[in-house]
Amino acid sequence: MLDCVIVGGGPAGLNAALVLGRARRKVVLFDSNSPRNAVTHESHGFITRDGIKPSEFRKIAHHDIAKYPSVMIRNEKITDVKKKGMLFELVTEEGECIQAKKVILATGLKEIHPSVDNLMNYYGKSLFSCPYCDGWELKDLPLIVLTEFPHAFHFVKIVYNWSKDLIVCTNGHKVLTTEQKEVLQRKGIKVSEQKIKTLVGENGFLESVIFEDGQEVKRNGGFVTPQWIQASHLGQSLGCEINQLGGIITDELGRTNIEGVYAAGDTSVIAPSQVIIAAAEGSKAAIGVNTDLTQDEF
Template sequence: MIYDCAIIGGGPAGLNAALVLGRARRSVALIDSNRPRNAVTHESHGFITRDSVTPAEFRRIAYEEVRRYPTVDHLQTEVVSVDKTESGFEALDSTGLRIQARKLILATGVKEIFPEIEGFYPLYGKSLFNCPYCDGWELRDQPLVVVSESPSVFHTAKLLLNWSKDLIVCTNGKASLPDEKKEWLQSKGILVMEHSVAAFIGQNGRLKHVRFADGTQVPRTGGFVIPQFAQSAPFGECLGCERTELGGIWTDKLGRTSIPGLYSAGDASYFMPSQVVFAAASGSRTAMGVNMDLTEEDFK
């Protein structure tokens, strides 16, 4: 069987793309390895009608809705390679199954690369996070820390003042802030710490202190650690897709990549902002692009 479209990735982007294509009566293979990036997250926020939903519940509801459409097949497996073929694309999974489709959507998302700091992972998703819009409300008015090795920490610090005025900015030993920006932050009562962060100290998922390499220890109850992002799957690169300046897969407004018949949706294509609502919208828009192109081909 050759599907109209295969979708690699069962996050919000892939699920919404499958929903739209299923409703358009397209045959779809939704391929999902069931390893969501936000599995560590206790709640997802900022999506109307689904604010505070757990990632597991979001996926349960989404799959329940997608499975209503008989032309959508859910394949819980891991894709190991993708090739361009005369009829479209072929995805090979870890069991040797070959999945063929006329069109292919890469909704594989991104992976975060965090600074190597002792004690981070036991606190991540509980009192340390990476997105103020996702979790700033839950940490409002608390003594917070933001750790970033990027010059964008200045923007993040300004943003976090909406949630808490008790803020420490840490560059983790990187000279990422010019003097004028440090002075501006300090004028707003924000302490700038340029020593490397040695450890996050907490208990039962709750941050208590931040310890620096010089021995300084500062009490904090929560904060944000800003990661770098990278593609979580190599398929776009292997197929020769053009990239954006940030490393995302370049697409037009309807999710088309530089490779004919290949599309990308969600975090894999734009990297930031990394939110459920953006990813779902991207999946919907990309599915419309796929259906439009299939319609034109069939009409001709």
């Protein structure tokens, strides 16, 4: 009988596995190896790991976890999970049934990007979603902020810390109020509500934005605000409560409203989406699991 199954092998799941391994808990981490940051060349904002490649981060994490014999990592996908009494029954893609006392969901999020021709050719190289992660590399360049969502105003103000040469493109959507547009224009930030026809550049590096009316604006990169959705249906199928942003609601130790189910990383914290925050959330969820297992034993 496993103490815990961790679903998801990103920073949150890996750190949870490390902490539970050190707590001598019997754990299996299932990693489908389909990370959202597959397009990312470097991860930033994690002290001692600033600029690390995601693949290198995973390699180091796996090496660290390998020191703890009670933890196993399996490169398989969990397709279903059900609560049966006080236990959980998880089913792998191969049909194998696994039982565990606790479950940590660290499956992360999926991004739905604005509908712009060839946007993904630039995403991860010169267009990014997190200014805290990639703003330094784009500092003082002429940038585009591509957004179709109401939180655009706040996001643009954050990006302004890294570059004052900004144009906000809403791709045909009306997401800014008249007052908000006036505030941005007073700061020298241009706003275009025209639909974008295409992006132009080479080898993933943006050079210009072409609008449907034929206007062309030179840009060297920028930021995109995607819509976030859960990457896995497992939380919803278990009955976990979801907040307005699409994240699973948890307490300070990762506990969801379903006893024995915990969530960590981007699964529960929508933004900012940083490796260091995800890893910390994994650690907290692991402490929650160990605390509750200990309480159950006594």
